[in-house]
Amino acid sequence: MSPPLIELEGITRTYGSGEALVRALDGVDLTVEKGEFVAIMGPSGSGKSTAMNIIGCLDRPSGGHYRFNGVEVATLDQDQRALLRRNYLGFVFQGYNLLPRTTAIENVELPLIYKGQRKAERLVRAREALQRVGLEGREHHTPSQLSGGQQQRVAIARALAGEPMVMLADEPTGNLDTKRSVEIMELMQKLNREAGLTIVMVTHEEDMAAYASRLVVFTDGKVVRDELMQERAS
Amino acid sequence: MLWETVRLALTAITRNALRSFLTVLGVVIGVAAVIAMVTVGQGSSEQVSANVESLGTSVLVLRPGAQMMGPGARDNAPSFKLADVEALQDLTSLSAVAPTVSSSETAVYGNSNRSTTITGTTSAYLEIGGWEIARGRSFSTAEDRSGANVCIIGETVRTALFGSTDPTGEKIRIKSISCEVIGLLVAKGAGSFGQDQDDLVIMPVRTVQRRLLGSQDVSSISMTVASGVSSERAISDIKTLMRDRRRIAIGEEDDFSVNDMKELASMLNSVNSVLTGLLSSVAAVSLLVGGIGIMNIMLVSVTERTREIGIRLSVGAQASQVLMQFLVEAVVLSLLGGVIGILAGLGLAYVAAQIMAIPFSPSLDVIALAFGFSAVVGMVFGYFPARAAARLDPIEALHYQ
Known part of the structure; x- marks a missing residue:
């Protein structure tokens, strides 16, 4: 049997020290299998984003074990974690995090550059990814020429272009109005269902969490609820 | 990558x-x-x-009036005469001695004219100043002595009066003198202060004294130090001779000054x-x-x-x-x-x-x-x-x- 894709075991993350010690994560156990669409919810400061950043190797845990596809991440150095992000992970952030003054297609190409793909191949892949998120014809628009929803689609295309095993989305609809939010969630649900893409998403909106197949709730740095959900029909 | x-x-x-x-x-x-x-x-x-560098061996300049005096102060000191030049020529520590007098005049040739400096001196001046003759010749000893109506001109004057044609043998007029151009100097270009060194006409000293200034005075005397002699030695010889000729009592200040041009330049x-x-x-x-x-x-x-x-x-x-x-x-x-x-x-x-x-x-x-x-x-x-x-x-x- 193949190992779970993501396996967190007793993960802690603390900031500061002594009196000022803050426990953002206080012993988190969480396992995500391939093909799942997991929504993580919880009040502000519950540690849901911190957990997400640790899963994404953007941050390092203070203690506990994190195995990605069976590999202990704690033993990886900075460059190896970069390779893990490059080859297996795709990120979607609340603030989009696109390069300014850079066209949509160039933003989508970015991870492919680091993958060492040639220009011609990159262009094909990036164009394909933009098509999948419904942005054909907007390839040469810069972020400032795109709406928030469109920028987030570019970000999703960027995450997809590298063909990751997992897409990690941190409040992907946080900056969007309801209509755009629904469009983004439907897109993500489609990617999960049709392409079998594993998605872990942090959100504080129940409406958005409802698109996922599993709900994990954080409170005070711990998982307090973890249940499969009736998926919302789109 | x-x-x-x-x-x-x-x-x-x-x-x-x-x-x-x-x-x-x-x-x-x-x-x-x-x-x-x-x-x-x-x-x-x-x-x-x-x-x-171009000054070559040390050039000394003797002027009436004490060193570091303000303008006008030298009026009290008597000028040098040609006799002083002859006396200096006898000093073994000097290799060349040339008197100079100068006057600002307008040189005229045909329809062209040029305001320039007329320097009255002898052929020794060319050697001291490091001037070379591009065309023609320098003054003969006879011309030096007699005060002939001949002149040597600088490149700037030649250009102003003659353009690029050969000036030697032509006659230019300076005040009432009609004087024959016998030589053209090789251009030196701009001097240390950016002045045009080639803007000059050189004539025998006696000609300038008699015909332009109407005076027997010599305003300064330029000299080069003989090879193997230090400028200090030469300066001290000059001072001794001049104090004697000008009858300056022991303990009195010099009423003349000797400047080392090379020192000035450095x-x-x-x-x-x-x-x-x-x-x-x-x-x-x-x-x-x-x-x-x-x-x-x-x-x-x-x-x-x-x-x-x-x-x-x-x-x-x-x-x-x-x-x-x-x-x-x-x-x-x-x-x-x-x-x-x-x-x-x-x-x-x-x-x-x-x-x-x-x-x-x-x-x-x-x-x-x-x-x-x-x-x-x-x-x-x-x-x-x-x-x-x-x-x-x-x-x-x-x-x-």
């Missing part, structure tokens, strides 16, 4: 055009200012050195090196200002760049790849600014050298120093904030405010 990195860097440069432009401008200003100023300073210093040279030093410090300040400009623009963009680094790290870039990109970016900008700065600096210096009529003498050291400094500033401030950012966990770089 290296080529990709260079491409990434070039893209980043064109994408952040304003930032790139300001960085390049900082380097350009620093480099151009230093090169222009130091090159001009060195050029003028070389000019002075060349003048000192004094001028030291003034010049002070000036070069001054220019250099102004240039150093420009370099610093340019450097601070680069620093500023680099540091101001740290926030944006740190976020950019966070984005690149999150999509899988390794810290070393990001750093290489920023390093290439800094190198390209510094090189670009350096090359433009060197060209601009040399251009400015060249134009200045033409205007000031000094040699254009760029120095490789200065170019290297100015370029090196700016390049280092550009690279350090382009690279180190990037290095700090690339060492962060990606999430910290992304959230950098």
Whole structure:
């Protein structure tokens, strides 16, 4: 049997020290299998984003074990974690995090550059990814020429272009109005269902969490609820 | 991958055009200012050195009146006469002695005329002043003695009166004298103070005394020191002789002065090196200002760049790849600014050298120093904030405010 894709075991993350010690994560156990669409919810400061950043190797845990596809991440150095992000992970952030003054297609190409793909191949892949998120014809628009929803689609295309095993989305609809939010969630649900893409998403909106197949709730740095959900029909 | 990195860097440069432009401008200003100023300073210093060289053996100038006297003060001291010149010629420590008197007159030839300085002297003057004859000949001894109506002209006067034609044998008129041009001097160019040395007409001393000034006085006497004799020795001989001839009692001050032209020239040279030093410090300040400009623009963009680094790290870039990109970016900008700065600096210096009529003498050291400094500033401030950012966990770089 193949190992779970993501396996967190007793993960802690603390900031500061002594009196000022803050426990953002206080012993988190969480396992995500391939093909799942997991929504993580919880009040502000519950540690849901911190957990997400640790899963994404953007941050390092203070203690506990994190195995990605069976590999202990704690033993990886900075460059190896970069390779893990490059080859297996795709990120979607609340603030989009696109390069300014850079066209949509160039933003989508970015991870492919680091993958060492040639220009011609990159262009094909990036164009394909933009098509999948419904942005054909907007390839040469810069972020400032795109709406928030469109920028987030570019970000999703960027995450997809590298063909990751997992897409990690941190409040992907946080900056969007309801209509755009629904469009983004439907897109993500489609990617999960049709392409079998594993998605872990942090959100504080129940409406958005409802698109996922599993709900994990954080409170005070711990998982307090973890249940499969009736998926919302789109 | 290296080529990709260079491409990434070039893209980043064109994408952040304003930032790139300001960085390049900082380097350009620093480099151009230093090169222009130091090159001009060195050029003028070389000019002075060349003048000192051209004086050859030490030239002494004897004038009536005590040393360091204000204008008008020499009125009390009696002028020299031609007899004094003859007495000096007997000194073994001197190799050549020439009297000079001068008068500002207008030289006329046909429809052309030129206001110039008429110097009355003897053929020895040419040897002392290092003048050479380009065409024709110098004064004969007979002409020296008799005060013949002949003259030797400088290149500037020749151009004004004769254009490029041969002036020898022609007659020019100076006041009431019609005098035959017997020689043309080889051009010397501009002097230490930028004056035109070729704007002169030389005539036998007696001619000028009688026909132009109506006086037997000699305003100064130029001399060269005999080889193997120190200028101090020669000066002391001259003083002894003159005190004797002018009947100055022991204990009284000299009523004449002897100046060593070479000494004067080397004094001028030291003034010049002070000036070069001054220019250099102004240039150093420009370099610093340019450097601070680069620093500023680099540091101001740290926030944006740190976020950019966070984005690149999150999509899988390794810290070393990001750093290489920023390093290439800094190198390209510094090189670009350096090359433009060197060209601009040399251009400015060249134009200045033409205007000031000094040699254009760029120095490789200065170019290297100015370029090196700016390049280092550009690279350090382009690279180190990037290095700090690339060492962060990606999430910290992304959230950098």
